[in-house]
Amino acid sequence: MQLTVTYDLRAPDFGTGRSELYAAALDQVGWADDLGFDVVGLGEHHSADDGYNPSSLVVASAMAARTRSIKLRTSVLLAPLYDPVKLAEDAAVTQILSGGRLLLGIGAGYRPSEFETFGRRLQDRWRVMGETCEFLRLAWQGKEFEWQGRRCLVTPTPEPFAPPIILGGSSAAAARRAAHIADGWFPPLDLSLWQPYRDECIALGKADPGAYPVHGPIFLWVTRDPEKAWQQLMPHILHQLQSYSEWTIEAFGRPAGPYAGSISTETVRNSAAYTVLTPEQTLQLASTLGEHSVFYLNPLLAGIDPALSWEMLKLYEREVHPYIRTVAQAG
Secondary structure: OEEEEEEOOOOOOOOOOHHHHHHHHHHHHHHHHHHOOOEEEEOOOOOOOOOOOOOHHHHHHHHHHOOOOOEEEEOOEEHHHOOHHHHHHHHHHHHHHHOOOEEEEEEOOOOHHHHHHOOOOHHHHHHHHHHHHHHHHHHOOOOOEEEOOEEEOOOOOOOOOOOOEEEEOOOHHHHHHHHHHOOEEEOOOOHHHHHHHHHHHHHOOOOOOOOOOEEOOOEEEEOOOHHHHHHHHHHHHHHHHHHHHHHHHHHHOOOOOOOOOOOOHHHHHOOOOEEEEOHHHHHHHHHHHOOOEEEEEOOOHHHOOHHHHHHHHHHHHHHOHHHHHHHHHHO
């Protein structure tokens, strides 16, 4: 079972202030590293009213300084909005600072306002994604090369090795593209998008990436009082869902994704994506997920009070963590 902690560092007006939120995230990832969590996932968006983290590599570098073994995954960095030279440099430095723990997840983006802010064309994003992967592989060799009519030399080179490039996306075409140009595929928790990637890898003669792991809820909260916790957490969950709904309306002219157009306290509580459980129920979930799975904690979702968050994490540490991998393996 892969243990993952995630942060998007949204700070809506009704939640925790931004400085306190960032400080708490650094402390919490140190806690997760000490416990043996495997991955920290860092989202990225730009021009968000709630300040959604726009600088995933900066945050990853800060977290690298507070940790020893946890992998640092951008999930996902919006590559078409970056200058490729600067992206190659910053990713190389993050890889050096972390001792080789960066997982460079990159995506194409979808919000027109983000592309307008950066002076980029939304319709070019998939072409730029392919070019970015090609550029990074050339840049990280540490040799001078020609790129679009100019000479380039990018230093330093990443150490101890180049970070794996993991492509994100939400279509079968993107999955097949990842098999050709990336080192991995990061679908949006959608089993149907894994098989096209796996089939294409095999067709290309690459190693079989294996079956898609079972994923737990994207938000899980451990508590002794689920009803009280739901009341405390609901404004933060609804804010996240409403924000994504508004972004997809901006991009596609209609709400898209889970619960789009039907966001309410009732739909959240009846969903499988947002879950509030007792420690015993959490271990039952781990048994159901099994060993080939991913377990998520998202302790500061949309500005949750760090004090409340720490209360949850300490309960998890005492009553869930000592048993979770054993229970998952047995399941």
